[in-house]
Amino acid sequence: MTTATPRTRRKEARPGEIVAAALASFAERGYAATKLEDVATAAGISKGTIYLYFPTKEDLFRAVVRQAVLPNVEAAEADLANHAGSAADLLRMMAQRFLDALDSDLTAIPKLVVAESGNFPAIAQFYADTVLRRAFVLIEGILNLGIDRGEFRPMDVHATLPLFAGPFLLLALWKHSLGRHTDLAFDPRAVAAAHIETLLRGLAPDQPT
Amino acid sequence: MTTATPRTRRKEARPGEIVAAALASFAERGYAATKLEDVATAAGISKGTIYLYFPTKEDLFRAVVRQAVLPNVEAAEADLANHAGSAADLLRMMAQRFLDALDSDLTAIPKLVVAESGNFPAIAQFYADTVLRRAFVLIEGILNLGIDRGEFRPMDVHATLPLFAGPFLLLALWKHSLGRHTDLAFDPRAVAAAHIETLLRGLAPDQPT
DNA sequence: TTGTATACTGACTGAACAGTCAGTACGTAA
DNA sequence: TTACGTACTGACTGTTCAGTCAGTATACAA
Numbered sequence: 001m002t003t004a005t006p007r008t009r010r011k012e013a014r015p016g017e018i019v020a021a022a023l024a025s026f027a028e029r030g031y032a033a034t035k036l037e038d039v040a041t042a043a044g045i046s047k048g049t050i051y052l053y054f055p056t057k058e059d060l061f062r063a064v065v066r067q068a069v070l071p072n073v074e075a076a077e078a079d080l081a082n083h084a085g086s087a088a089d090l091l092r093m094m095a096q097r098f099l100d101a102l103d104s105d106l107t108a109i110p111k112l113v114v115a116e117s118g119n120f121p122a123i124a125q126f127y128a129d130t131v132l133r134r135a136f137v138l139i140e141g142i143l144n145l146g147i148d149r150g151e152f153r154p155m156d157v158h159a160t161l162p163l164f165a166g167p168f169l170l171l172a173l174w175k176h177s178l179g180r181h182t183d184l185a186f187d188p189r190a191v192a193a194a195h196i197e198t199l200l201r202g203l204a205p206d207q208p209t
Numbered sequence: 210m211t212t213a214t215p216r217t218r219r220k221e222a223r224p225g226e227i228v229a230a231a232l233a234s235f236a237e238r239g240y241a242a243t244k245l246e247d248v249a250t251a252a253g254i255s256k257g258t259i260y261l262y263f264p265t266k267e268d269l270f271r272a273v274v275r276q277a278v279l280p281n282v283e284a285a286e287a288d289l290a291n292h293a294g295s296a297a298d299l300l301r302m303m304a305q306r307f308l309d310a311l312d313s314d315l316t317a318i319p320k321l322v323v324a325e326s327g328n329f330p331a332i333a334q335f336y337a338d339t340v341l342r343r344a345f346v347l348i349e350g351i352l353n354l355g356i357d358r359g360e361f362r363p364m365d366v367h368a369t370l371p372l373f374a375g376p377f378l379l380l381a382l383w384k385h386s387l388g389r390h391t392d393l394a395f396d397p398r399a400v401a402a403a404h405i406e407t408l409l410r411g412l413a414p415d416q417p418t
Numbered sequence: 419t420t421g422t423a424t425a426c427t428g429a430c431t432g433a434a435c436a437g438t439c440a441g442t443a444c445g446t447a448a
Numbered sequence: 449t450t451a452c453g454t455a456c457t458g459a460c461t462g463t464t465c466a467g468t469c470a471g472t473a474t475a476c477a478a
Binding site: 028029030032033111113114115116117118119121124125127128129132133136155156158159160161162163165166167168169170171173174177178180181182184186187190191193194195197198199200201202203204207 | 389
């Protein structure tokens with residue numbers, strides 16, 4: 001296969017393909033170490049074409065974050081709105097949704113945002129406002145629901161949020177960074193199961209003595 | 210203060226000063242975006258001097274990781290060796306040790322390693338072997354101790370490890386990245402307290418019915 | 419088949435920066 | 449006070465890469 005692909009004109013499909021290729025490269029090497037030449041090659045086009053759709057490298061980065069992240073937030077919010085079961089079931093649903101996301105490149109986004117927030121405060125703010133603020137409201141809502149229903153003991157809901165999110169964050173970062181370079185490994189499903197089990201026990205109301 | 214500091218010769222102190230300045234820069238901007246010229250300025254020397262002590266930028270990075278991280282691992286291991294109390298107390302000690310580390314730049318190291326492991330697999334391996342493997346042994350040892358003593362229920366110890374580490378990782382990353390660019394905030398001490406409290410409840414043996 | 423609009427290309431430019439090295443000035447010993 | 453070794457300097461070099469733009473090839477209309 002040394003024959004170069006002949007040029008084709010596909011104005012509509014390009015942006016999505018470029019963003020997908022860029023996500024893969026950014027996830028692998030980080031923002032600064034990614035060459036747009038390589039992104040172009042991965043997307044099957046030349047470097048100049050990227051600039052027909054994205055004015056700068058930073059704008060491309062912004063588009064990657066936006067495209068990869070928004071659909072999932074919205075889906076999770078829909079889950080909550082449509083579900084009327086127990087808070088425990090909702091936490092289990094969120095865990096399952098995370099495990100599904102872990103199969104894609106999507107979970108590389110937190111790693112990117114964390115790594116580059118010093119250089120691109122605007123992206124950090126966008127992510128914080130668009131993703132995290134909404135995710136926090138979501139989880140706090142579930143926790144409060146559990147307290148109201150008597151499933152959970154009273155607690156500092158905001159301080160409890162990182163307890164839920166932390167282990168998932170660790171799994172995501174592990175997959176996209178250290179997990180690739182060491183034989184130390186975690187089974188995401190086992191960890192998620194242990195996490196939910198332990199958290200639910202930990203949040204349960206005191207036994208009446 | 211426009212007067213330039215006159216040259217002084219301090220062969221012994223230089224390496225440490227350079228590493229400290231580099232840690233601050235790397236933590237703020239990441240590896241690739243850090244200019245050695247800036248590190249030099251921060252350390253009060255010129256760029257050439259860095260190359261008297263570190264052959265390349267990557268070697269400097271390696272030195273930063275090594276210097277910032279080894280003393281703490283060893284201190285934590287000493288804690289465990291010298292302590293004969295309950296597993297719960299040991300977990301509380303580890304949490305306290307983490308909170309102390311959070312006051313320094315030290316907790317920027319995980320962010321750096323995670324961000325750059327794709328570009329520097331050797332550093333990722335070094336970190337995994339030198340820090341994480343030992344930290345894992347430490348925590349799993351405490352958990353097993355708790356099971357033996359009847360403080361904790363039987364569990365999959367390896368899958369439980371991320372439950373303990375995750376919330377601390379989240380706090381560390383938050384401090385060095387998103388926390389600086391949004392008004393969303395966490396109180397580390399409140400989170401750590403809620404974490405240990407909830408984890409200990411979650412790991413407690415079943416009540417006899 | 420020819421003509422036109424435009425998606426696409428890739429060689430080029432300018433800037434930023436890691437790494438070099440000939441020269442400078444400090445400390446110290448005699 | 450002088451002379452020597454060396455810690456330190458900073459202008460310079462070579463390379464890498466984001467971003468440009470004149471030119472090319474394709475789709476499509478007439």
